[in-house]
Structure formats: structure tokens, C-alpha cells
Amino acid sequence: MSVFSHSEFDDHQQVAFFNDGASGLKAIIAVHNTNLGPALGGCRMWPYESEDEALTDVLRLSRGMTYKSALANLSLGGGKAVIIGDPARDKSDALLHAMGDFIQGLGGRYITAEDSGTSVADLLKIGEKTDFVSGIDKVSAHGGDPSPSTAYGVFVSLREAVYHKLGRTDLNGVKVAVQGLGNVGYRLAEQLSDAGAELYVTDIIQANVDRAVRELNAIAVKGDQIFSLDVDVFAPCALGAAINDQTIPQLRAAIVAGAANNQLATAKHGYQLHQRGILYAPDYVVNAGGIVDVFYQRKMLEEGYGLDNYAADLDAKVEGIGATLREIFVRSDRENVPTFVIADQVAEERFAGANSLYQPDPAVA
Numbered sequence: 001m002s003v004f005s006h007s008e009f010d011d012h013q014q015v016a017f018f019n020d021g022a023s024g025l026k027a028i029i030a031v032h033n034t035n036l037g038p039a040l041g042g043c044r045m046w047p048y049e050s051e052d053e054a055l056t057d058v059l060r061l062s063r064g065m066t067y068k069s070a071l072a073n074l075s076l077g078g079g080k081a082v083i084i085g086d087p088a089r090d091k092s093d094a095l096l097h098a099m100g101d102f103i104q105g106l107g108g109r110y111i112t113a114e115d116s117g118t119s120v121a122d123l124l125k126i127g128e129k130t131d132f133v134s135g136i137d138k139v140s141a142h143g144g145d146p147s148p149s150t151a152y153g154v155f156v157s158l159r160e161a162v163y164h165k166l167g168r169t170d171l172n173g174v175k176v177a178v179q180g181l182g183n184v185g186y187r188l189a190e191q192l193s194d195a196g197a198e199l200y201v202t203d204i205i206q207a208n209v210d211r212a213v214r215e216l217n218a219i220a221v222k223g224d225q226i227f228s229l230d231v232d233v234f235a236p237c238a239l240g241a242a243i244n245d246q247t248i249p250q251l252r253a254a255i256v257a258g259a260a261n262n263q264l265a266t267a268k269h270g271y272q273l274h275q276r277g278i279l280y281a282p283d284y285v286v287n288a289g290g291i292v293d294v295f296y297q298r299k300m301l302e303e304g305y306g307l308d309n310y311a312a313d314l315d316a317k318v319e320g321i322g323a324t325l326r327e328i329f330v331r332s333d334r335e336n337v338p339t340f341v342i343a344d345q346v347a348e349e350r351f352a353g354a355n356s357l358y359q360p361d362p363a364v365a
Helices: 051-071 093-104 120-126 147-166 183-194 206-216 223-228 267-275 289-303 307-335 339-351
Strands: 014-020 025-033 039-046 077-084 110-113 175-179 198-202 233-236
Touching: 014 051, 014 093, 025 039, 025 051, 025 093, 039 051, 039 120, 039 289, 051 077, 051 289, 051 339, 077 093, 077 110, 093 120, 110 120, 110 289, 147 183, 147 233, 147 289, 147 307, 175 183, 175 223, 183 198, 183 206, 198 206, 198 223, 267 339, 289 307, 307 339
Parallel strands: 039 077, 039 110, 175 198, 175 233
Antiparallel strands: 014 025, 025 077
């Protein structure tokens, strides 16, 4: 398994592997860039089919976090952690403690948070072994869980994309196909329903679909049929690479805006969306609400930041995602360049201009 020659290696500053035989932990942490601050990103637990698949995921996700934090104007770099295993079967206190030891050994260069397959409760267990955990502050807006802020940022983004592409100032009657009804996807669907949108939903867990049909009056769709629906917006909220060679020819939506990370399988698919006139809201702009929430939680813990300030600044910052997207959309139209290229350029201008690498604390490294 090669790292430096890997197709997703992007001048990452550090890629660390950890194996703990006693707990069964096999994990990878990738630190992409720390020019703006310590790398912060979620800890994902997933039953990857291979170690190479896990490496691909952590490299792509960590890079995305660098860009996400830069575009959200946060003093953070980008990193990610993946645990190879089934969260429903393989998770244990011993495994989570071992993950905490792994993170602590990096001395603060990487700070972890919740992600697919992990929860606030898991992060609390990890936090018993490391200081570098965020998204667990019980006095925060959502008891430490950043997913409501992620969902709201996606809602704000989708609303902005609908205004830009369709000229609509509201979402009443707008048809949205939501792929994935996890913590973020379901909350997004709730907000869309409250705004009057017409929902079409799918998920690998039938109970999630049934709940959306029952509670949100959503229309259930079978698996891959979600791509070919005659809707206004396709909202990918499951795993990445939903926009690929197979799905692009099926898309009938005018807009792609969702919560999933790495929605484009490759850069060429972003160009293909642009050529077809489909407005793509770059995922790492759209789903930045969670990292914003986690950032302000750390300010509360480290700087004595008041709860009132936290709530006000968090709301303003998440609402600001819409303004960032507006700037990207306008510049994309003016230059006739895909939105993801414009977003990359803006982010790179920010983090590449900072040249002081974050130094870990030698006392804990």
C-alpha cells in the first residue's frame, strides 16, 4: 500500500497508521495541512473492503477539511481519521481508548470529532485518553453534536443555490431528492419539509425511509432511482463519489447540493456538471456547519468563550456559508469556470498564504 504515489496524496504533511492487537484497532490518521492551525476533522468508522480503500478515503477527506476550514475562515487545518471496522459489531471501549492513545501521540497536530460510524458518546470515550477531541461540550447548542449545524448549513446552501439557479426566494414546492437519511440527511429533510419542499428520499436503512414517509410526507424511492428523478435539486447526503460516470447521464436535477463529502468521483465530473448546466454547490463549502460548530466549542473550552457569544457567532457563521456560495456562483458565471474550481482557488489563496506550520506540544507528543 503506497502513500506518496497514491492518486489521492496531495502533499499531505503526515499520514500515520496504528495497530493495536489487544483491542483490534486498525486506524489511519491523515494530516493534510496545518498552515492555518491544527488539523481538525472527524473520526470515521467504516467496514472498508480493503486497507487501500480506507487510505483513499482518509486522504481525500483530510484534504477536503483543509479547504473547508479555509473557506469558512477558521484558524484550523485539515485532517481526518478512519477506523477500519464495523461500528455495529467491532466497536468497544478498549478500541476507543486505543484510538485516543493514537491521537494523543500526535501531540495536538490532529484534533478529532464525530463522523460516520462514531457518536458523541464514542468521542467521550476517546477523550478519556486524549485532550485533542472536540464536539463533546454538553453545554453547547446541541449537546456537543455538530450534525444539526451541518444540516442547517446545507439547508442555507441549498436555499442559496435555488435562488441563484431558479430565481426562487423560497422552497415551497421545490422538488428535492435526498440520498441518505442519517444524522445530517434526516435533519436536512426536516428543514426542507418545514420550508414546503417536496421530498423524494432513499437510504440503505429502510427504517429511515419509513420515518421520512411517515413524518415528512416524503416519497420513497428505491436505491439508484434517486439519480434519475425529474426534480429541481439532488442532495447527496450519504457516502462520497455519488457524482460519477454512471450517475451523471441520469441526472435531471438543475442543482446538486448536499451534505456528503467528496461528491465528485473525480475532477472531470465537476467539469461535466458545468458543461451540462447543472449548478454544483461544492460539498466542502456546503457542509462546513459542523466544523464551525466544533471550532466554537473549542473556543468555549480553551478561551472561556461565553455560551451567548458561542450561539450568536455560530449562527452568523453558518448563515455566512450562503454568502460564500453566492460569491463562488457569481464568479463561476463570470469566468465560465466550474464552481468547484473557483472554490478551490479561494481556499488555496487562504491556506497557501499562511506559512507557519502548526507545531505539536512536545510535552504530549
